Amino acid sequence: MRITIDQDKCIASGQCVAAASDVFDQRDEDGIAILVNDDPPAEDAADVHHAAAVCPALAILVED
Template identity: 90%
Template sequence: MKITIDQDKCIASGQCVAAASDVFDQRDEDGIAFLVNDDPPEDEADDVRHAAAVCPALAILVED
């Protein structure tokens, strides 16, 4: 699974962190999302896909 965040699109809503906090986090200074785990275990794949789906800016791309 390859996960990409387009930080230029990110609007710091935090939906990705709420959906998959072991994979995503937000910078303290501006709330922009970043990956804390770019190779999550398979049992977190559904949460990562959900995070991409609920991102209001569509800033997360997940490729299998």
């Protein structure tokens, strides 16, 4: 699985962190999403896809 965050599009809503906190976090200074695990285990795939789907800015791209 390849996960990409377009940080220019991110609006710091935190929905990705709520959906998959083992994979996403937010920078302290501005809340922009970051990857904390760019190679999550297969059992986290559904959560990662959910995080991408609920991102209000559509800033997360997941390629299987």
